[in-house]
Amino acid sequence: DLKYSALDYVFWKVVGEGSFSTVFLATDIRLDREFAIKVCEKKHIVKERKVEYVKREKEVLSIINSRMCTTCPFFVKLYHTFHDKYRLYFVLSYASNGDLLPYINGKKFNEKCVQFYAAEILRALEHMHRLGIIHRDLKPENILLNENMHILLTDFGSAKILENQTLESEDKSLPNHRSRSGSFVGTAQYVSPELLNEQSVSFASDLWALGCIIYQMVEGHPPFCGRSEAEIFQKIRKLELNFKDTFEPKTKDIVLKLLVPDASSRLGALDRGQYDSVRSHSFFLGVDFECLYQKTPPLQP
Numbered sequence: 501d502l503k504y505s506a507l508d509y510v511f512w513k514v515v516g517e518g519s520f521s522t523v524f525l526a527t528d529i530r531l532d533r534e535f536a537i538k539v540c541e542k543k544h545i546v547k548e549r550k551v552e553y554v555k556r557e558k559e560v561l562s563i564i565n566s567r568m569c570t571t572c573p574f575f576v577k578l579y580h581t582f583h584d585k586y587r588l589y590f591v592l593s594y595a596s597n598g599d600l601l602p603y604i605n606g607k608k609f610n611e612k613c614v615q616f617y618a619a620e621i622l623r624a625l626e627h628m629h630r631l632g633i634i635h636r637d638l639k640p641e642n643i644l645l646n647e648n649m650h651i652l653l654t655d656f657g658s659a660k661i662l663e664n665q666t667l668e669s670e671d672k673s674l675p676n677h678r679s680r681s682g683s684f685v686g687t688a689q690y691v692s693p694e695l696l697n698e699q700s701v702s703f704a705s706d707l708w709a710l711g712c713i714i715y716q717m718v719e720g721h722p723p724f725c726g727r728s729e730a731e732i733f734q735k736i737r738k739l740e741l742n743f744k745d746t747f748e749p750k751t752k753d754i755v756l757k758l759l760v761p762d763a764s765s766r767l768g769a770l771d772r773g774q775y776d777s778v779r780s781h782s783f784f785l786g787v788d789f790e791c792l793y794q795k796t797p798p799l800q801p
């Protein structure tokens with residue numbers, strides 16, 4: 501198969517910065533096609549002990565891409581990887597409309613938009629969780645928008661792969677497909693109580709983040725804010741949550757059913773395969789989950 505190098509691309513501009521990677525918009529000279537290339541400095545990832553993160557991201561993207569289907573194409577594609585003396589390169593889908601955050605901050609979300617994007621995120625969670633993958637860092641910055649304004653989930657460096665997905669292969673003291681995670685991962689505003697308290701993780705950790713994102717699409721800011729991580733964690737533990745009077749009742753209801761401290765009592769926590777108890781909530785009334793990708797998204801660039 502083709503051997504790639506950085507010389508095969510024209511690197512135009514930085515379109516994303518992580519703690520140990522930089523994402524560039526680049527053009528493949530032979531194909532004359534745009535890609536996003538995530539570049540990691542080898543020295544930096546070794547020094548920051550992030551080798552496992554980088555390996556995990558490649559493994560998770562390969563698993564997800566291998567099972568991506570036409571009704572659930574809601575993930576960035578990893579086309580190939582290559583490396584040189586100093587760097588690793590991940591050639592990924594370019595999402596020309598960036599990520600969700602500027603649209604949320606720009607208060608462009610009406611109820612139809614909130615419902616549509618919550619539905620696409622739920623479909624992506626179903627696909628990922630069915631493969632035994634927990635994202636663990638779901639947030640608007642990791643939800644990209646392609647040229648047609650459909651979502652593409654990205655950034656799987658913090659993801660957890662549950663082995664075989666059967667209780668037999670996991671720590672039996674942790675029900676509902678949970679396993680111990682050694683260190684805290686994620687972003688403070690979206691981290692679930694179980695990740696804060698017991699250092700355990702479950703698919704329901706991503707459902708908590710979905711609840712935070714639905715709240716944020718309505719309010720324009722996350723439900724748990726603060727001047728420090730400690731202050732944010734305190735609000736999460738105490739479930740300090742305020743809703744404006746203008747918050748739609750059914751939207752408030754689904755947020756409150758997702759932001760439940762006990763992971764196994766969270767809406768969808770006991771579902772398997774498809775999140776039927778989430779799909780059937782009145783907030784999603786009228787959504788055809790199998791045809792989302794065929795619909796024209798209600799948000800325009």
Ligand SMILES: NC(=O)Nc1ccc2c(c1)=C(Cc1cc(-c3cccc(C(=O)NCCN4CCCCC4)c3)c[nH]1)C(=O)N=2
Pocket residue numbers: 515516518523536538576592593594595596597598599602603644654655656801
């Ligand atoms: N951590 C990661 O994995 N990060 C990644 C991975 C893959 C990837 C990735 C990040 C991408 C990030 C990205 C960022 C951008 C972008 C950056 C800056 C500006 C814009 C932009 O203005 N686009 C036009 C749409 N704007 C958006 C804001 C409101 C007005 C209209 C896009 C486009 N794509 C991408 O396209 N593909």
